[in-house]
Amino acid sequence: MKFKLKADEYELFKKYVDISDMKYILQNDDDHTIFINNEELHLFQLLISTALDIYGFDSDGEITEFGRQLEALYDTIYNQI
Numbered sequence: 001m002k003f004k005l006k007a008d009e010y011e012l013f014k015k016y017v018d019i020s021d022m023k024y025i026l027q028n029d030d031d032h033t034i035f036i037n038n039e040e041l042h043l044f045q046l047l048i049s050t051a052l053d054i055y056g057f058d059s060d061g062e063i064t065e066f067g068r069q070l071e072a073l074y075d076t077i078y079n080q081i
Contacts, residue, residue, distance in 0.1 A: 001041060003034045003080050009073045010034075016051045016070065041081065048074045 005013060010032035019025050022044065024037040036044050052074060056067025063071070 001036055001038050001081075003036075003077055005032045005034065005073070005076060007032055008069075009076055012069060012073050013048070016055055017047050018051070019047060021047070045074070045077065048077055 010029075013034070014027065022036065022040055024040065025044075026035040028034075048070070052067060052070040056063055056070045058064050
């Protein structure tokens, strides 16, 4: 499956989403696309959601502005499925 991201979303993805558990993923920096194996789609979504959980909330459990950016990244991925 191929995902096309905006430049800022792509940079967020590269910096904050840990993809080390994925077996097949290709990233194209030139056009901000990510290719994954369809069998890993659930894992891919989970890894983005995990980044949101780790980096997107303040100490009171409220979503931060940065968290909203990660949430938008998740929504972009979800909407392309």
